[in-house]
Amino acid sequence: MDVTAIIMAAGQGTRMKSNHAKVSHKILGKPMIRWVVDAAIASGAGRVVVVVGSHSDEVRAILADAYSGEHAAAIECVEQTERLGTGHAVRVALEAAGIDAGPVVVLNGDLPLIQASTIRSFAETVADGSHAAAVLTFTPPEPFGYGRIQLAADGSVERIVEQKDCTPEQAAQLLECNAGCYAFDGALLAAHIGEVTCDNAQSEYYLPDMVEILKSHGHAVTISHCNDYRDGLGVNSRMQLAEVTDIARGRINDRLMTEGVTFIDPAQAWIGPDAQIGRDTVVWPQTHLIGRCHVGEDCQLGPNTRLTDTVAGDRCVIDETVAVEAVLADDVECGPRAYLRPGTHMLDGSKAGTHVEIKKSTIGKGSKVPHLSYIGDTQMGAGVNVGAGSITCNYDGKNKHATTIGDRTFIGSDTMMVAPVNIGADAITGASSCITHDVPAGALAIERSDQRIVKHYTELRRARL
Numbered sequence: 001m002d003v004t005a006i007i008m009a010a011g012q013g014t015r016m017k018s019n020h021a022k023v024s025h026k027i028l029g030k031p032m033i034r035w036v037v038d039a040a041i042a043s044g045a046g047r048v049v050v051v052v053g054s055h056s057d058e059v060r061a062i063l064a065d066a067y068s069g070e071h072a073a074a075i076e077c078v079e080q081t082e083r084l085g086t087g088h089a090v091r092v093a094l095e096a097a098g099i100d101a102g103p104v105v106v107l108n109g110d111l112p113l114i115q116a117s118t119i120r121s122f123a124e125t126v127a128d129g130s131h132a133a134a135v136l137t138f139t140p141p142e143p144f145g146y147g148r149i150q151l152a153a154d155g156s157v158e159r160i161v162e163q164k165d166c167t168p169e170q171a172a173q174l175l176e177c178n179a180g181c182y183a184f185d186g187a188l189l190a191a192h193i194g195e196v197t198c199d200n201a202q203s204e205y206y207l208p209d210m211v212e213i214l215k216s217h218g219h220a221v222t223i224s225h226c227n228d229y230r231d232g233l234g235v236n237s238r239m240q241l242a243e244v245t246d247i248a249r250g251r252i253n254d255r256l257m258t259e260g261v262t263f264i265d266p267a268q269a270w271i272g273p274d275a276q277i278g279r280d281t282v283v284w285p286q287t288h289l290i291g292r293c294h295v296g297e298d299c300q301l302g303p304n305t306r307l308t309d310t311v312a313g314d315r316c317v318i319d320e321t322v323a324v325e326a327v328l329a330d331d332v333e334c335g336p337r338a339y340l341r342p343g344t345h346m347l348d349g350s351k352a353g354t355h356v357e358i359k360k361s362t363i364g365k366g367s368k369v370p371h372l373s374y375i376g377d378t379q380m381g382a383g384v385n386v387g388a389g390s391i392t393c394n395y396d397g398k399n400k401h402a403t404t405i406g407d408r409t410f411i412g413s414d415t416m417m418v419a420p421v422n423i424g425a426d427a428i429t430g431a432s433s434c435i436t437h438d439v440p441a442g443a444l445a446i447e448r449s450d451q452r453i454v455k456h457y458t459e460l461r462r463a464r465l
């Protein structure tokens with residue numbers, strides 16, 4: 001089955017009151033449009049045509065950034081310069097992408113919780129030739145704003161009435177709604193899309209009018225009711241964005257608990273859809289996993305931890321930590337209050353402790369940076385101990401420079417390592433030293449003035465005051 005998906009994402013999203021495209025708003029760290037595109041890809045659609053318009057540069061950039069390889073090749077954007085409604089969006093897509101055959105699934109771009117399996121079964125409904133179209137329906141607790149399904153006497157769908165075109169009776173009585181997920185026979189869709197008019201309350205070309213149009217030509221149209229209403233929720237407002245986020249969070253956390261992850265309070269953990277967590281890991285409150293995070297088994301995550309595109313092995317303790325594009329091996333300890341920036345690589349058993357910031361550096365096996373340090377552009381060997389308050393001075397105001405620290409080195413507290421500088425294996429730096437020259441292996445480097453003693457100083461001072 002060679003399915004084409006059209007995702008409509010050109011609308012302004014006026015009700016969001018935003019300076020951004022509606023579909024670029026994030027749900028658990030992932031832009032809304034990507035939830036829908038991912039569902040379309042997972043359903044097996046070979047071609048995904050995204051209709052962009054309002055803030056199209058932003059939407060195109062999100063897609064270009066997120067998809068590479070075969071997925072990038074499957075996704076194409078079509079510009080809808082004038083936003084004349086969903087019927088118009090589909091017409092533009094069909095014409096620009098040259099679609100006139102095969103099963104075509106059309107999805108609202110603001111339908112983030114749609115499941116890949118639903119999209120697939122929809123495509124099958126039209127692929128076997130028995131139906132010209134299928135519409136996903138659902139019965140939300142609050143039907144206001146949705147197109148309502150009007151049934152014919154025989155129980156089949158007759159037409160879809162938009163909220164703004166409903167009589168008060170229709171608004172009160174027709175509670176089954178259009179979810180914004182459709183499957184069409186591509187040839188019939190292309191043949192008849194031109195018949196959609198804008199003769200309605202909003203003067204827009206409504207895609208749902210295709211139901212009546214296809215039926216008027218004698219074609220069969222079916223509806224499929226979605227048992228879990230949450231799958232069909234659309235996002236038009238910030239309230240709906242929050243509601244959908246809450247549902248997505250609950251679903252992800254439930255799945256992870258089924259897979260053996262403990263949550264101290266699942267209502268207080270925001271784990272993105274693309275994150276993986278191994279069994280027996282404990283997620284403490286206020287933990288966020290954004291993007292492609294992979295955390296191993298038996299770890300402690302949080303409280304108050306935010307990981308973005310970060311990988312951690314097994315048995316790591318990641319307490320009050322912010323990490324972005326960091327890689328942690330096994331038995332790594334971070335925080336409380338650690339900040340691991342892109343390019344941080346913590347090897348087995350290493351530690352980044354309290355108020356420690358690390359950037360673009362490798363911390364070797366078993367090496368410890370326990371307190372109040374900044375380590376940047378550094379290659380650190382194994383078994384190193386970095387004393388409290390030590391930093392690499394990697395930036396001269398113009399360029400960044402590298403530091404290397406050999407195995408088993410002992411960096412005394414408050415050492416300033418002025419890069420570029422190399423500290424050999426088994427070397428020691430004296431506390432409070434400013435290291436500006438390379439230190440040979442096994443040597444002591446000490447740079448500080450001798451201590452003076454002024455005897456009876458307090459007594460003398462008191463006499464003076």
Ligand code: UD1
Nearest residue numbers: 008009010011083084085086089109110146147178180234
């Ligand atoms: C639409 C349906 C409604 C359904 C609801 C489900 C129509 C006319 N109505 O209403 O029956 O119950 O979705 O959530 O389709 N878009 C474009 N170009 C346009 C207009 C819209 O690409 O010219 C895109 C939007 O970006 C959005 C999607 O189409 O992603 C749906 O548009 P929206 O304005 O949100 O439609 P609803 O009023 O929610």
Ligand code: CA
Nearest residue numbers: 110234235236
């Ligand atoms: Ca909508």
